[in-house]
Amino acid sequence: MMRGGGHTGGLPEIFALVVAVLLPPVLQATGQDYYIGFATRVLIFALAATSLNFVVGSGGMVSFGHAAFFGGGAYVVAFLMQAGIVSGWLAWPLAALAAAVAGTAIGALSLRTHGVYFIMITLAFAQMVYYSIVSLQVAGGDDGLSLAQRSALAPFDLADDATLYWVTLAVLAACLGLLRRLERAPFGRVLAGLRDNELRMAALGYPVERIKLVCFVAGAAVAGLAGALLVNQNGMASPAQLYWTQSGMLLVMAILGGVGQRYGAIVGASVLLGLEEMLGQWSEYPHLLIGLILLGVALWVPHGLAGLGQRRS
Amino acid sequence: MTQLVVEQLLNGLQFGLMLFLIASGLTLVFGIMDMINLAHGSLYMGGAYLGAAAAQASGSFVIGLIAAALGMAALGALLEVLLLRKLYRRDPLIQVLATFALILVSNDLVRLIWGPQPLQLDPPTALAGPFELFGLSYPAYRLLIIAVGLALALALYALVGHTRIGMRVRAGAANRSMAEALGVNVRWLFTGLFALGAALAAVAGTLLGPLLAVEVGMGENILILAFVVIVIGGIGSMRGALVGSLLVGCVDTLGRALLPSLLRIVSPPEVAAHLGPALASVTIYLLMAAVLFWRPQGLFPARV
Numbered sequence: 209m210m211r212g213g214g215h216t217g218g219l220p221e222i223f224a225l226v227v228a229v230l231l232p233p234v235l236q237a238t239g240q241d242y243y244i245g246f247a248t249r250v251l252i253f254a255l256a257a258t259s260l261n262f263v264v265g266s267g268g269m270v271s272f273g274h275a276a277f278f279g280g281g282a283y284v285v286a287f288l289m290q291a292g293i294v295s296g297w298l299a300w301p302l303a304a305l306a307a308a309v310a311g312t313a314i315g316a317l318s319l320r321t322h323g324v325y326f327i328m329i330t331l332a333f334a335q336m337v338y339y340s341i342v343s344l345q346v347a348g349g350d351d352g353l354s355l356a357q358r359s360a361l362a363p364f365d366l367a368d369d370a371t372l373y374w375v376t377l378a379v380l381a382a383c384l385g386l387l388r389r390l391e392r393a394p395f396g397r398v399l400a401g402l403r404d405n406e407l408r409m410a411a412l413g414y415p416v417e418r419i420k421l422v423c424f425v426a427g428a429a430v431a432g433l434a435g436a437l438l439v440n441q442n443g444m445a446s447p448a449q450l451y452w453t454q455s456g457m458l459l460v461m462a463i464l465g466g467v468g469q470r471y472g473a474i475v476g477a478s479v480l481l482g483l484e485e486m487l488g489q490w491s492e493y494p495h496l497l498i499g500l501i502l503l504g505v506a507l508w509v510p511h512g513l514a515g516l517g518q519r520r521s
Numbered sequence: 522m523t524q525l526v527v528e529q530l531l532n533g534l535q536f537g538l539m540l541f542l543i544a545s546g547l548t549l550v551f552g553i554m555d556m557i558n559l560a561h562g563s564l565y566m567g568g569a570y571l572g573a574a575a576a577q578a579s580g581s582f583v584i585g586l587i588a589a590a591l592g593m594a595a596l597g598a599l600l601e602v603l604l605l606r607k608l609y610r611r612d613p614l615i616q617v618l619a620t621f622a623l624i625l626v627s628n629d630l631v632r633l634i635w636g637p638q639p640l641q642l643d644p645p646t647a648l649a650g651p652f653e654l655f656g657l658s659y660p661a662y663r664l665l666i667i668a669v670g671l672a673l674a675l676a677l678y679a680l681v682g683h684t685r686i687g688m689r690v691r692a693g694a695a696n697r698s699m700a701e702a703l704g705v706n707v708r709w710l711f712t713g714l715f716a717l718g719a720a721l722a723a724v725a726g727t728l729l730g731p732l733l734a735v736e737v738g739m740g741e742n743i744l745i746l747a748f749v750v751i752v753i754g755g756i757g758s759m760r761g762a763l764v765g766s767l768l769v770g771c772v773d774t775l776g777r778a779l780l781p782s783l784l785r786i787v788s789p790p791e792v793a794a795h796l797g798p799a800l801a802s803v804t805i806y807l808l809m810a811a812v813l814f815w816r817p818q819g820l821f822p823a824r825v
Contacts, residue, residue: 321813323613325818329752332748339799452741498622499624
């Protein structure tokens with residue numbers, strides 16, 4: 209399967225970016241300020257789901273423990289804030305770094321297994337992270353950690369919702385560009401080869417496990433960064449962000465949009481969170497309907513929503 | 522001290538047997554149908570709710586238990602025929618999506634039918650008190666759970682190990698296409714198996730109802746434990762599920778009961794109070810990681 213062309217960004221992409229940049233003033237002008245926060249949330253989950261999409265789609269590793277890195281990043285920022293480190297320039301990279309370190313340990317152990325066992329062991333490690341953090345008094349236990357203020361990211365004033373939105377958008381765009389470059393670099397071609405035939409790549413002399421580990425760790429680091437953004441957006445790091453259902457949600461976003469589709473995770477995150485928001489307003493049981501919609505997608509749209517508009521190859 | 526250890530061992534056995542009822546169904550679905558079923562915990566939750574509602578309505582715990590088993594078996598069979606059948610042989614990711622969607626649906630459905638409050642489920646009054654056992658007093662109801670669990674485990678062992686149906690099940694687990702080629706009607710075998718798994722999960726849910734809370738989300742916790750069990754035991758293996766369940770049940774129960782006090786001996790109480798619960802709740806995951814590290818296929822691999 210050919211993926212992506214050689215171009216760096218088509219007209220639709222530029223158009224989407226312009227719309228995204230202009231969103232906050234439009235929302236403010238129409239008195240819908242509330243939705244700036246919501247849009248930020250969508251972008252953050254899009255980033256986290258994109259990082260998972262990279263691991264699952266490009267790396268061929270179905271990780272069911274991504275919440276450990278996503279929620280873990282949130283906890284790192286909240287924890288540093290309590291320790292007096294307010295600067296986002298310091299705390300955010302540290303969140304990504306911590307997620308990368310955790311990802312190295314978890315990935316190195318998990319990559320000894322394959323298939324369903326890989327799914328299960330990543331899930332188990334994420335649950336370990338969850339239980340460890342929940343039972344730690346310094347991490348706030350079941351209550352989590354709330355943030356006294358948003359990270360200081362001079363010259364940007366994150367206390368302003370629109371600024372946080374733009375910063376999030378910039379981070380998302382940068383990470384997308386980075387991941388795309390990675391996919392087109394020799395490293396990405398090797399990954400694609402691994403997806404097709406791992407044995408053959410091993411026979412050709414590629415260090416299979418190490419390459420997959422690098423992919424897993426890169427995904428974890430980006431998820432950690434997304435977690436740093438999340439804690440700034442909603443003001444607290446909570447155990448629910450680490451629980452396995454959060455990993456499931458991220459995976460659902462990636463699959464819903466289309467695994468391996470470049471913008472699949474963004475589509476998935478927008479649709480899922482959008483449905484939650486919309487249905488939550490007029491029904492007490494939004495997940496009943498969302499679940500039914502997801503079932504429909506699973507049965508009839510196997511390549512995800514982002515795959516719908518594409519030509520069949 | 523011995524009294525405490527024996528009591529905790531019995532608790533571990535009891536929890537392990539309940540885990541086995543859940544994990545046995547999961548491992549069959551997993552091993553034979555090659556299907557990741559995240560919604561198995563929802564069958565457990567549905568069973569607990571059905572059981573609690575039927576017990577409240579009829580005033581009899583036994584009727585509740587039977588209603589839960591039969592009701593969930595029927596529901597499980599229906600689910601298999603209408604939906605899951607279409608998911609076998611599909612991409613595992615699609616199975617994850619569909620069964621995760623089932624969790625969302627069933628949680629909201631239960632909330633819709635029974636409301637957000639947990640349901641009350643009382644143990645049978647005859648078994649409310651303690652039972653004297655070799656000079657050791659132990660809750661009679663927990664003994665009943667152990668008895669039922671052992672009986673079902675034996676019955677399941679006999680069914681899978683010593684009947685014609687069980688032979689087909691094992692053949693399917695070892696090599697599905699070969700079993701099909703030899704004329705096993707896997708279609709209805711799967712439906713039957715899924716219904717059986719649902720009934721067992723429902724029994725576990727109802728039996729554990731008086732001890733744990735009958736509430737939305739109860740399935741999500743137990744599901745992960747069941748996964749840990751079958752990964753330790755080896756996917757598709759009944760013997761593995763049994764050994765894994767008892768191992769996880771005992772390690773988890775003993776860990777929670779004894780680790781904090783053991784820590785208190787070797788470290789200051791302040792540290793022990795903080796570290797104890799954290800360590801106790803991750804012991805089974807450490808166990809699983811260790812097993813997978815040395816035996817990546819689990820203790821009793823079903824496929825060779």
